[in-house]
Amino acid sequence: MKKVNIILFGIGNVGSTLINQLLSAKEQWEKNSGISVSIPVIANSTKALFNAEGISKNWQKDFEKSAENYNLEDILDFTKANDLEHLIAIDATASKEFVEIYIRLIQNGFNLVAANKVANTLSSDFYKEIRKELDYHGKHFFYETNVGAGLPIVQTIQGLYQSGEKVTKIRGVFSGSLSFIFNTFSENKENFSDVLEKAGKLGYTEPDAREDLSGNDVGRKLLILARELELNKEFQEVKIQSLIPEKLNGKTSAEEFQKRIGELDEIFTKHKTEQEQGNVLRYIGEIEVASASLEAKLISEPKNTALGQIKGADNIFEIYTESYGDQPLVIQGAGAGAAVTARGIAGDVLKLSQRLN
Ligand SMILES: NC(=O)c1ccc[n+]([C@@H]2O[C@H](COP(=O)([O-])OP(=O)(O)OC[C@H]3O[C@@H](n4cnc5c(N)ncnc54)[C@H](OP(=O)(O)O)[C@@H]3O)[C@@H](O)[C@H]2O)c1
Structure with missing residues:
Protein backbone atom coordinates (compact mmCIF):
# COMPACT_ATOMS: atom_id res chain seq x y z
CA MET A 1 0.00 0.00 0.00
CA LYS A 2 1.34 3.44 -0.98
CA LYS A 3 0.83 6.01 1.80
CA VAL A 4 0.31 9.59 0.65
CA ASN A 5 0.47 12.53 3.07
CA ILE A 6 -1.67 15.59 2.43
CA ILE A 7 -0.88 19.00 3.89
CA LEU A 8 -4.02 21.05 3.30
CA PHE A 9 -3.88 24.85 3.23
CA GLY A 10 -7.37 26.38 3.29
CA ILE A 11 -10.26 24.82 5.19
CA GLY A 12 -13.08 27.07 3.93
CA ASN A 13 -15.91 25.92 1.66
CA VAL A 14 -13.80 23.83 -0.67
CA GLY A 15 -11.11 22.65 1.79
CA SER A 16 -13.57 21.40 4.42
CA THR A 17 -15.67 19.59 1.79
CA LEU A 18 -12.49 18.00 0.47
CA ILE A 19 -11.48 16.67 3.91
CA ASN A 20 -14.87 15.00 4.31
CA GLN A 21 -14.75 13.52 0.79
CA LEU A 22 -11.22 12.15 1.30
CA LEU A 23 -12.05 10.62 4.70
CA SER A 24 -15.20 9.00 3.27
CA ALA A 25 -13.40 7.63 0.20
CA LYS A 26 -10.42 6.28 2.18
CA GLU A 27 -11.37 2.59 2.13
CA GLN A 28 -12.42 2.70 -1.52
CA TRP A 29 -9.06 4.22 -2.55
CA GLU A 30 -7.17 1.63 -0.54
CA LYS A 31 -9.14 -1.24 -2.09
CA ASN A 32 -9.29 -0.01 -5.69
CA SER A 33 -6.05 1.94 -6.12
CA GLY A 34 -3.72 0.69 -3.39
CA ILE A 35 -3.39 4.25 -2.09
CA SER A 36 -3.78 5.14 1.56
CA VAL A 37 -4.42 8.84 2.12
CA SER A 38 -3.52 10.49 5.39
CA ILE A 39 -4.01 14.20 6.23
CA PRO A 40 -1.43 15.03 8.92
CA VAL A 41 -1.72 18.84 8.67
CA ILE A 42 -4.64 21.17 7.96
CA ALA A 43 -4.27 24.95 8.14
CA ASN A 44 -6.09 28.22 7.67
CA SER A 45 -4.32 31.58 7.37
CA THR A 46 -3.16 31.63 10.99
CA LYS A 47 -3.56 28.23 12.66
CA ALA A 48 -2.64 24.64 11.88
CA LEU A 49 -3.66 21.29 13.34
CA PHE A 50 -0.84 18.71 13.43
CA ASN A 51 -1.42 14.96 13.79
CA ALA A 52 1.27 12.65 12.39
CA GLU A 53 -1.24 9.75 12.21
CA GLY A 54 -3.67 11.85 10.17
CA ILE A 55 -6.78 13.78 11.23
CA SER A 56 -10.03 11.97 12.00
CA LYS A 57 -13.71 12.59 11.26
CA ASN A 58 -13.76 14.88 14.34
CA TRP A 59 -11.29 17.24 12.71
CA GLN A 60 -13.44 20.35 13.15
CA LYS A 61 -13.64 19.95 16.94
CA ASP A 62 -9.96 18.98 17.09
CA PHE A 63 -9.06 22.08 15.08
CA GLU A 64 -11.01 24.34 17.45
CA LYS A 65 -9.37 22.71 20.46
CA SER A 66 -5.79 22.07 19.38
CA ALA A 67 -4.85 24.16 16.32
CA GLU A 68 -1.83 26.37 16.95
CA ASN A 69 -0.27 29.43 15.35
CA TYR A 70 2.21 28.32 12.69
CA ASN A 71 4.56 29.35 9.94
CA LEU A 72 5.93 27.40 6.99
CA GLU A 73 9.06 26.32 8.91
CA ASP A 74 6.86 24.57 11.51
CA ILE A 75 5.24 22.51 8.77
CA LEU A 76 8.56 21.65 7.09
CA ASP A 77 10.08 20.65 10.47
CA PHE A 78 7.01 18.54 11.31
CA THR A 79 7.05 16.60 8.02
CA LYS A 80 10.81 15.94 8.40
CA ALA A 81 10.64 14.97 12.08
CA ASN A 82 7.88 12.45 11.29
CA ASP A 83 9.53 11.11 8.10
CA LEU A 84 6.38 11.85 6.10
CA GLU A 85 6.81 10.65 2.52
CA HIS A 86 4.84 11.22 -0.68
CA LEU A 87 3.93 14.75 0.34
CA ILE A 88 1.15 16.65 -1.44
CA ALA A 89 0.46 20.29 -0.50
CA ILE A 90 -3.04 21.37 -1.48
CA ASP A 91 -3.74 25.07 -2.01
CA ALA A 92 -7.45 25.51 -1.29
CA THR A 93 -6.96 29.17 -0.39
CA ALA A 94 -7.82 32.18 -2.54
CA SER A 95 -4.66 33.88 -1.34
CA LYS A 96 -2.38 35.99 -3.54
CA GLU A 97 0.45 35.70 -0.99
CA PHE A 98 0.28 31.94 -0.43
CA VAL A 99 1.71 31.12 -3.87
CA GLU A 100 4.97 32.78 -2.83
CA ILE A 101 5.77 29.62 -0.85
CA TYR A 102 5.17 27.20 -3.76
CA ILE A 103 8.85 27.16 -4.73
CA ARG A 104 9.98 26.46 -1.16
CA LEU A 105 7.43 23.64 -0.89
CA ILE A 106 8.72 22.06 -4.10
CA GLN A 107 12.34 22.42 -2.92
CA ASN A 108 11.35 20.66 0.31
CA GLY A 109 9.91 17.60 -1.39
CA PHE A 110 6.26 18.56 -1.85
CA ASN A 111 4.06 17.94 -4.87
CA LEU A 112 1.30 20.49 -5.42
CA VAL A 113 -2.42 20.50 -6.12
CA ALA A 114 -4.14 23.88 -6.42
CA ALA A 115 -7.70 25.13 -6.65
CA ASN A 116 -6.28 28.63 -6.27
CA LYS A 117 -5.76 30.17 -9.74
CA VAL A 118 -3.19 32.76 -8.71
CA ALA A 119 0.02 30.77 -9.40
CA ASN A 120 -0.96 30.06 -12.99
CA THR A 121 -1.98 33.64 -13.76
CA LEU A 122 0.99 35.62 -12.46
CA SER A 123 3.82 36.53 -14.87
CA SER A 124 4.95 33.93 -17.37
CA ASP A 125 8.40 34.14 -15.72
CA PHE A 126 6.91 32.85 -12.46
CA TYR A 127 4.87 30.24 -14.38
CA LYS A 128 8.07 28.93 -15.98
CA GLU A 129 10.05 29.10 -12.74
CA ILE A 130 7.55 26.81 -10.98
CA ARG A 131 7.77 24.29 -13.81
CA LYS A 132 11.59 24.46 -13.80
CA GLU A 133 11.67 23.71 -10.07
CA LEU A 134 9.15 20.87 -10.49
CA ASP A 135 11.29 19.29 -13.24
CA TYR A 136 14.50 19.72 -11.26
CA HIS A 137 13.06 18.11 -8.11
CA GLY A 138 10.96 15.49 -9.96
CA LYS A 139 7.69 16.82 -8.49
CA HIS A 140 4.19 17.24 -9.92
CA PHE A 141 1.63 20.06 -10.00
CA PHE A 142 -2.07 19.44 -10.78
CA TYR A 143 -4.72 22.17 -11.00
CA GLU A 144 -7.75 20.74 -12.78
CA THR A 145 -10.17 22.90 -10.76
CA ASN A 146 -8.58 26.18 -11.96
CA VAL A 147 -10.99 26.12 -14.92
CA GLY A 148 -14.52 24.68 -14.88
CA ALA A 149 -14.25 23.48 -11.22
CA GLY A 150 -14.80 19.68 -11.36
CA LEU A 151 -15.23 19.51 -15.16
CA PRO A 152 -12.31 17.80 -16.94
CA ILE A 153 -11.16 20.82 -18.96
CA GLY A 335 -18.66 24.84 -13.24
CA ALA A 336 -18.77 25.96 -9.60
CA GLY A 337 -19.69 24.70 -6.13
CA ALA A 338 -17.76 23.25 -3.21
CA ALA A 339 -18.76 19.61 -3.81
CA VAL A 340 -17.75 19.42 -7.48
CA THR A 341 -14.59 21.47 -6.87
CA ALA A 342 -13.51 19.27 -3.96
CA ARG A 343 -14.17 16.18 -6.08
CA GLY A 344 -11.97 17.68 -8.82
CA ILE A 345 -9.16 18.20 -6.27
CA ALA A 346 -9.60 14.63 -5.01
CA GLY A 347 -9.25 13.45 -8.62
CA ASP A 348 -5.99 15.41 -8.92
CA VAL A 349 -4.71 13.88 -5.65
CA LEU A 350 -5.48 10.37 -6.89
CA LYS A 351 -3.81 10.91 -10.28
CA LEU A 352 -0.80 12.53 -8.65
CA SER A 353 -0.52 9.72 -6.08
CA GLN A 354 -0.46 7.13 -8.87
CA ARG A 355 2.63 8.87 -10.30
CA LEU A 356 4.61 8.77 -7.04
CA ASN A 357 7.21 6.04 -6.69
N1 LIG B 1 -16.11 27.44 -4.74
C1 LIG B 1 -15.96 27.12 -6.01
O1 LIG B 1 -16.92 26.84 -6.75
C2 LIG B 1 -14.58 27.08 -6.60
C3 LIG B 1 -14.38 26.53 -7.89
C4 LIG B 1 -13.08 26.45 -8.41
C5 LIG B 1 -12.02 26.95 -7.67
N2 LIG B 1 -12.26 27.50 -6.45
C6 LIG B 1 -11.13 28.03 -5.69
O2 LIG B 1 -10.97 27.32 -4.47
C7 LIG B 1 -10.29 28.16 -3.54
C8 LIG B 1 -10.99 28.09 -2.19
O3 LIG B 1 -12.31 28.59 -2.32
P1 LIG B 1 -13.30 28.62 -1.06
O4 LIG B 1 -14.62 28.99 -1.60
O5 LIG B 1 -13.14 27.38 -0.27
O6 LIG B 1 -12.69 29.87 -0.22
P2 LIG B 1 -12.98 30.24 1.31
O7 LIG B 1 -14.22 29.59 1.81
O8 LIG B 1 -12.84 31.72 1.39
O9 LIG B 1 -11.76 29.56 2.12
C9 LIG B 1 -10.44 30.01 2.00
C10 LIG B 1 -9.58 29.31 3.04
O10 LIG B 1 -8.22 29.64 2.78
C11 LIG B 1 -7.60 30.02 4.02
N3 LIG B 1 -6.44 30.87 3.76
C12 LIG B 1 -6.40 32.15 3.27
N4 LIG B 1 -5.12 32.56 3.17
C13 LIG B 1 -4.34 31.53 3.60
C14 LIG B 1 -2.93 31.37 3.75
N5 LIG B 1 -2.06 32.33 3.42
N6 LIG B 1 -2.50 30.18 4.22
C15 LIG B 1 -3.34 29.19 4.57
N7 LIG B 1 -4.69 29.30 4.46
C16 LIG B 1 -5.17 30.46 3.98
C17 LIG B 1 -8.72 30.73 4.76
O11 LIG B 1 -8.38 30.85 6.13
P3 LIG B 1 -8.92 32.07 7.04
O12 LIG B 1 -10.32 31.67 7.40
O13 LIG B 1 -8.00 32.07 8.20
O14 LIG B 1 -8.84 33.30 6.20
C18 LIG B 1 -9.86 29.74 4.49
O15 LIG B 1 -9.74 28.62 5.33
C19 LIG B 1 -10.25 29.57 -4.17
O16 LIG B 1 -8.99 29.80 -4.74
C20 LIG B 1 -11.31 29.48 -5.24
O17 LIG B 1 -11.08 30.37 -6.33
C21 LIG B 1 -13.49 27.54 -5.89
Missing part, protein backbone atom coordinates in the same frame (compact mmCIF):
# COMPACT_ATOMS: atom_id res chain seq x y z
CA VAL A 154 -7.45 21.18 -18.17
CA GLN A 155 -6.74 17.45 -18.57
CA THR A 156 -8.66 17.36 -21.88
CA ILE A 157 -6.72 20.29 -23.33
CA GLN A 158 -3.43 18.80 -22.04
CA GLY A 159 -4.30 15.39 -23.49
CA LEU A 160 -5.19 16.80 -26.90
CA TYR A 161 -2.16 19.08 -27.08
CA GLN A 162 0.35 16.52 -25.81
CA SER A 163 -0.93 13.86 -28.22
CA GLY A 164 -0.15 16.19 -31.12
CA GLU A 165 -3.72 17.27 -31.87
CA LYS A 166 -3.92 20.85 -33.17
CA VAL A 167 -6.34 22.82 -31.00
CA THR A 168 -7.55 25.77 -33.09
CA LYS A 169 -10.09 27.47 -30.84
CA ILE A 170 -11.68 27.25 -27.39
CA ARG A 171 -14.93 29.09 -26.81
CA GLY A 172 -17.44 28.95 -24.01
CA VAL A 173 -19.10 30.19 -20.87
CA PHE A 174 -16.34 29.97 -18.23
CA SER A 175 -18.03 31.67 -15.28
CA GLY A 176 -20.80 30.09 -13.18
CA SER A 177 -22.01 33.45 -11.86
CA LEU A 178 -22.14 35.18 -15.28
CA SER A 179 -23.75 32.05 -16.71
CA PHE A 180 -26.55 32.23 -14.13
CA ILE A 181 -26.97 35.99 -14.57
CA PHE A 182 -27.32 35.95 -18.38
CA ASN A 183 -29.23 32.64 -18.61
CA THR A 184 -31.80 34.03 -16.15
CA PHE A 185 -31.89 37.59 -17.54
CA SER A 186 -32.30 36.34 -21.14
CA GLU A 187 -35.12 33.97 -20.22
CA ASN A 188 -37.13 35.99 -17.64
CA LYS A 189 -38.83 39.36 -17.66
CA GLU A 190 -36.81 40.53 -14.65
CA ASN A 191 -34.65 43.62 -14.23
CA PHE A 192 -30.92 42.98 -14.51
CA SER A 193 -30.41 44.30 -10.96
CA ASP A 194 -32.99 41.84 -9.58
CA VAL A 195 -31.20 38.96 -11.30
CA LEU A 196 -27.90 40.20 -9.89
CA GLU A 197 -29.34 40.28 -6.38
CA LYS A 198 -30.79 36.80 -6.81
CA ALA A 199 -27.35 35.53 -7.94
CA GLY A 200 -25.84 37.05 -4.77
CA LYS A 201 -28.42 35.42 -2.50
CA LEU A 202 -27.77 32.03 -4.12
CA GLY A 203 -24.05 32.47 -3.41
CA TYR A 204 -23.06 32.59 -7.10
CA THR A 205 -21.41 36.02 -7.00
CA GLU A 206 -18.60 37.38 -4.83
CA PRO A 207 -19.68 39.72 -1.99
CA ASP A 208 -18.81 42.64 -4.32
CA ALA A 209 -20.49 41.53 -7.59
CA ARG A 210 -18.10 43.76 -9.56
CA GLU A 211 -15.49 41.01 -9.16
CA ASP A 212 -17.72 38.88 -11.39
CA LEU A 213 -18.89 41.69 -13.68
CA SER A 214 -15.31 42.83 -14.35
CA GLY A 215 -14.76 39.67 -16.46
CA ASN A 216 -11.31 39.24 -14.83
CA ASP A 217 -12.10 35.73 -13.61
CA VAL A 218 -12.94 34.67 -17.18
CA GLY A 219 -9.74 36.40 -18.32
CA ARG A 220 -7.68 34.37 -15.82
CA LYS A 221 -9.22 31.10 -17.01
CA LEU A 222 -8.48 32.02 -20.64
CA LEU A 223 -4.85 32.65 -19.69
CA ILE A 224 -4.55 29.30 -17.90
CA LEU A 225 -5.89 27.38 -20.92
CA ALA A 226 -3.82 29.42 -23.41
CA ARG A 227 -0.65 28.59 -21.46
CA GLU A 228 -1.53 24.88 -21.72
CA LEU A 229 -1.31 25.41 -25.48
CA GLU A 230 2.10 27.05 -24.99
CA LEU A 231 0.82 30.48 -25.95
CA ASN A 232 3.22 32.75 -24.11
CA LYS A 233 0.72 35.28 -22.78
CA GLU A 234 0.41 37.68 -19.86
CA PHE A 235 -2.83 38.63 -18.10
CA GLN A 236 -2.58 42.22 -19.41
CA GLU A 237 -2.74 40.86 -22.97
CA VAL A 238 -6.19 39.31 -22.45
CA LYS A 239 -8.89 41.56 -23.99
CA ILE A 240 -11.58 41.77 -21.33
CA GLN A 241 -14.91 43.55 -21.70
CA SER A 242 -15.90 44.81 -18.27
CA LEU A 243 -19.63 44.95 -17.61
CA ILE A 244 -19.22 47.67 -14.96
CA PRO A 245 -20.12 51.14 -16.23
CA GLU A 246 -17.31 53.62 -15.64
CA LYS A 247 -19.37 55.71 -13.19
CA LEU A 248 -19.68 52.62 -10.92
CA ASN A 249 -16.13 51.34 -11.21
CA GLY A 250 -13.45 50.88 -8.52
CA LYS A 251 -13.71 54.48 -7.31
CA THR A 252 -17.20 53.71 -5.96
CA SER A 253 -17.37 51.79 -2.66
CA ALA A 254 -18.96 48.33 -2.62
CA GLU A 255 -21.88 49.68 -0.54
CA GLU A 256 -22.49 52.55 -2.92
CA PHE A 257 -22.34 50.18 -5.90
CA GLN A 258 -24.89 47.93 -4.22
CA LYS A 259 -27.22 50.90 -3.68
CA ARG A 260 -26.90 51.98 -7.31
CA ILE A 261 -27.21 48.63 -9.12
CA GLY A 262 -30.55 49.81 -10.54
CA GLU A 263 -28.44 51.96 -12.89
CA LEU A 264 -27.38 48.77 -14.69
CA ASP A 265 -30.95 47.99 -15.76
CA GLU A 266 -31.17 50.44 -18.67
CA ILE A 267 -27.82 49.29 -20.11
CA PHE A 268 -28.65 45.58 -20.09
CA THR A 269 -32.27 46.03 -21.19
CA LYS A 270 -30.85 47.83 -24.23
CA HIS A 271 -28.46 44.92 -24.94
CA LYS A 272 -31.41 42.53 -24.65
CA THR A 273 -33.90 44.39 -26.83
CA GLU A 274 -31.40 45.25 -29.56
CA GLN A 275 -30.68 41.57 -30.27
CA GLU A 276 -32.04 39.61 -33.23
CA GLN A 277 -35.25 37.71 -32.46
CA GLY A 278 -34.53 34.31 -30.88
CA ASN A 279 -31.11 35.32 -29.54
CA VAL A 280 -29.87 35.30 -25.94
CA LEU A 281 -27.06 37.13 -24.13
CA ARG A 282 -23.97 35.18 -23.07
CA TYR A 283 -20.68 36.31 -21.50
CA ILE A 284 -18.06 34.17 -23.19
CA GLY A 285 -14.35 33.51 -23.28
CA GLU A 286 -12.62 32.79 -26.58
CA ILE A 287 -9.12 31.71 -27.55
CA GLU A 288 -8.18 31.94 -31.23
CA VAL A 289 -4.98 29.94 -31.39
CA ALA A 290 -3.72 31.04 -34.84
CA SER A 291 -3.82 34.73 -33.93
CA ALA A 292 -3.00 34.02 -30.25
CA SER A 293 -5.92 36.22 -29.23
CA LEU A 294 -7.69 35.83 -25.89
CA GLU A 295 -10.97 37.64 -25.39
CA ALA A 296 -13.76 37.80 -22.78
CA LYS A 297 -16.93 39.55 -23.99
CA LEU A 298 -20.70 39.79 -23.97
CA ILE A 299 -22.29 38.37 -27.11
CA SER A 300 -25.73 37.76 -28.55
CA GLU A 301 -26.08 34.09 -29.48
CA PRO A 302 -28.90 32.15 -31.23
CA LYS A 303 -30.83 30.24 -28.58
CA ASN A 304 -30.64 26.93 -30.46
CA THR A 305 -26.81 26.66 -30.35
CA ALA A 306 -24.79 24.77 -27.71
CA LEU A 307 -23.94 28.05 -25.96
CA GLY A 308 -27.48 29.40 -26.31
CA GLN A 309 -29.17 26.44 -24.64
CA ILE A 310 -27.25 26.30 -21.32
CA LYS A 311 -29.22 26.70 -18.11
CA GLY A 312 -28.68 27.56 -14.43
CA ALA A 313 -25.05 28.27 -13.58
CA ASP A 314 -23.59 25.75 -16.04
CA ASN A 315 -20.26 26.17 -17.75
CA ILE A 316 -19.75 25.06 -21.34
CA PHE A 317 -16.51 24.64 -23.26
CA GLU A 318 -16.36 24.11 -27.03
CA ILE A 319 -12.94 22.80 -28.07
CA TYR A 320 -12.22 23.08 -31.80
CA THR A 321 -9.38 20.97 -33.17
CA GLU A 322 -8.11 19.84 -36.55
CA SER A 323 -9.58 16.31 -36.17
CA TYR A 324 -12.93 17.41 -34.72
CA GLY A 325 -13.31 19.92 -37.58
CA ASP A 326 -16.43 22.12 -37.46
CA GLN A 327 -18.06 19.93 -34.77
CA PRO A 328 -16.25 20.84 -31.57
CA LEU A 329 -15.71 18.61 -28.59
CA VAL A 330 -18.14 20.00 -26.00
CA ILE A 331 -17.85 19.72 -22.20
CA GLN A 332 -20.75 21.08 -20.16
CA GLY A 333 -21.91 20.95 -16.54
CA ALA A 334 -21.71 22.59 -13.13
